[in-house]
Amino acid sequence: MGAERITRRAAISSATGLAGLALSGAAFGQGAGARRVIIDTDPGVDDAFALLLAMRSPELKIEGITPVAGNVPLELSLPNALRMVEIAGRTDIPVAVGAKTPLQRRLITATYAHGENGLGGAVFPAAKVKPIADPASVFIRQIVRKYPGQVTLIMLGPQTNLATALASDPDLARMIKSVVMMGGSLSGGNVTPSAEFNIYVDPEAARIVFQSGIPITMVGLDVTRKTALTDAHVKVLEAANTRVSMAAAKIARNDIDLNRKAGNQSGPNMHDSLALASFLDPTLLKWKQYYVDVETTGELTAGETLGYRPNEAGLRGSAPTLAGTKTSTMLRDKFVPNANVAIDVDSARFFNLLIGRLATKA
Numbered sequence: 001m002g003a004e005r006i007t008r009r010a011a012i013s014s015a016t017g018l019a020g021l022a023l024s025g026a027a028f029g030q031g032a033g034a035r036r037v038i039i040d041t042d043p044g045v046d047d048a049f050a051l052l053l054a055m056r057s058p059e060l061k062i063e064g065i066t067p068v069a070g071n072v073p074l075e076l077s078l079p080n081a082l083r084m085v086e087i088a089g090r091t092d093i094p095v096a097v098g099a100k101t102p103l104q105r106r107l108i109t110a111t112y113a114h115g116e117n118g119l120g121g122a123v124f125p126a127a128k129v130k131p132i133a134d135p136a137s138v139f140i141r142q143i144v145r146k147y148p149g150q151v152t153l154i155m156l157g158p159q160t161n162l163a164t165a166l167a168s169d170p171d172l173a174r175m176i177k178s179v180v181m182m183g184g185s186l187s188g189g190n191v192t193p194s195a196e197f198n199i200y201v202d203p204e205a206a207r208i209v210f211q212s213g214i215p216i217t218m219v220g221l222d223v224t225r226k227t228a229l230t231d232a233h234v235k236v237l238e239a240a241n242t243r244v245s246m247a248a249a250k251i252a253r254n255d256i257d258l259n260r261k262a263g264n265q266s267g268p269n270m271h272d273s274l275a276l277a278s279f280l281d282p283t284l285l286k287w288k289q290y291y292v293d294v295e296t297t298g299e300l301t302a303g304e305t306l307g308y309r310p311n312e313a314g315l316r317g318s319a320p321t322l323a324g325t326k327t328s329t330m331l332r333d334k335f336v337p338n339a340n341v342a343i344d345v346d347s348a349r350f351f352n353l354l355i356g357r358l359a360t361k362a
């Protein structure tokens with residue numbers, strides 16, 4: 001179905017039909033067998049959509065949200081996350097304050113795409129709910145240790161918080177069920193010719209995550225570039241006229257305008273919502289296994305993600321020549337993938353899920 005042909009009824013039936021779950025208000029966040037997640041995020045327009053989608057998805061038990069500096073400084077990404085929690089009526093979800101800066105580099109933001117306030121310029125009242133006292137990296141450790149082997153980290157921004165948690169607790173990686181990330185690209189970047197924004201902002205953190213041994217799902221620009229939000233989607237949200245749908249529509253309208261003023265014919269892309277949706281329904285995408293590593297020292301290529309698949313296109317799995325890197329050993333001896341990488345997406349089905357859930361009455 002083309003995006004422009006989404007009707008409210010189709011959107012809602014998609015929302016309820018995907019997992020056969022009734023989306024009553026009481027069900028949000030309490031679905032039987034719901035999977036434990038922490039959402040690490042830098043809202044951000046597409047982050048805001050991803051958060052709202054997550055909070056409308058009964059398959060998820062959201063243990064917490066950990067805002068980080070990225071699209072906008074932490075002084076804005078944190079209150080934006082708190083706003084989304086309030087708009088969704090989910091003030092039961094703890095929000096823990098994340099890193100203000102990348103591990104080693106100065107912060108680069110993306111206000112050109114998300115507006116100065118991170119929400120496309122859409123203004124909402126300040127949230128009344130406050131963050132918890134523990135910082136994000138401590139909170140991540142606590143929750144993972146409380147539920148070893150059960151928690152998936154959904155990473156929608158620079159990966160500083162998780163990298164900090166992993167560096168402070170050597171046993172943590174093996175207790176994390178998986179990481180699902182919007183990050184990276186095997187087909188060129190969006191900040192530099194080679195680097196995608198989330199990885200570019202903190203390549204050292206991303207390298208720690210990719211080399212951690214945690215099973216990784218990578219939803220990168222290869223697929224997220226195919227997810228442009230349109231006026232037709234916004235109209236469905238407006239017609240639904242709920243608190244969540246109207247907030248999403250307001251953010252979308254502002255950011256679509258911002259995109260047009262910047263000379264882009266389409267967009268914004270729903271990068272982070274697609275990563276979140278991939279966890280809800282992996283059949284929305286096609287996948288291939290790679291060993292992914294991150295360039296951290298390149299003067300022009302820092303933040304590039306390289307996907308190794310020996311024997312593909314003549315690639316022998318040759319690794320960086322520096323002795324002692326994990327990449328080198330793993331690829332030389334035997335191909336051991338570390339990431340399931342999305343290589344294609346059914347964009348129409350994705351938008352049916354996203355818009356459908358955001359338009360559903362609570």
Ligand code: BDR
Nearest residue numbers: 044110156197198271272
């Ligand atoms: C990623 O960077 C940010 O601008 C978006 O929120 C998304 O996480 C896309 O490159």
Ligand code: CA
Nearest residue numbers: 044047156157
């Ligand atoms: Ca983001």
